[in-house]
Amino acid sequence: MTFRRLALLSAVLFFALSATWMCAPELMLTQWGVPYTDSAGFVSRRAAAFYAGMALMLLLARKAEASGARVALSSGISLTCLMLATLGIVEWQSGAATADILVAVVLEAVLAVAFLLSNKSK
Numbered sequence: 001m002t003f004r005r006l007a008l009l010s011a012v013l014f015f016a017l018s019a020t021w022m023c024a025p026e027l028m029l030t031q032w033g034v035p036y037t038d039s040a041g042f043v044s045r046r047a048a049a050f051y052a053g054m055a056l057m058l059l060l061a062r063k064a065e066a067s068g069a070r071v072a073l074s075s076g077i078s079l080t081c082l083m084l085a086t087l088g089i090v091e092w093q094s095g096a097a098t099a100d101i102l103v104a105v106v107l108e109a110v111l112a113v114a115f116l117l118s119n120k121s122k
Contacts, residue, residue: 003070003118008061010077010111014055021048033098054080066119074115079110 001009020028025044034040052092057073063068087106091097092105 001114001118003064003066003074006118007058008112008114011055011059011062014051014058018051018055019050021045026116031098032101032104034096055121071119074119078112078115081108083117085109085112 021044025041025048029036029044031039054077057078061070061073067090083104088097088101088105088108092099092101
């Protein structure tokens with residue numbers, strides 16, 4: 001997949017995640033078996049800002065030609081996704097989250113690899 005398409009698809013996904021984490025964090029938390037608390041909601045809404053920021057960066061950079069800046073953006077998103085996937089597995093194994101988190105883990109791993117590979121394609 002080209003960087004342009006991947007960036008656009010990811011921007012849409014990240015905007016949707018941002019809106020969900022901002023407006024209804026209990027949906028995601030409950031799905032993963034994590035009880036909703038005021039503290040969890042607070043952290044979730046703050047994380048929504050990061051998703052919105054990544055979405056905007058990807059949307060604005062989608063037409064960028066191959067460059068050091070595009071590699072940096074792709075590498076940063078790959079690292080973020082790999083860390084989220086790793087945390088998801090750790091939290092699932094420790095019993096802090098249900099197996100439903102593995103859906104997110106797979107998506108995060110796919111995005112991480114896709115962004116790394118997007119810099120190799122023309």
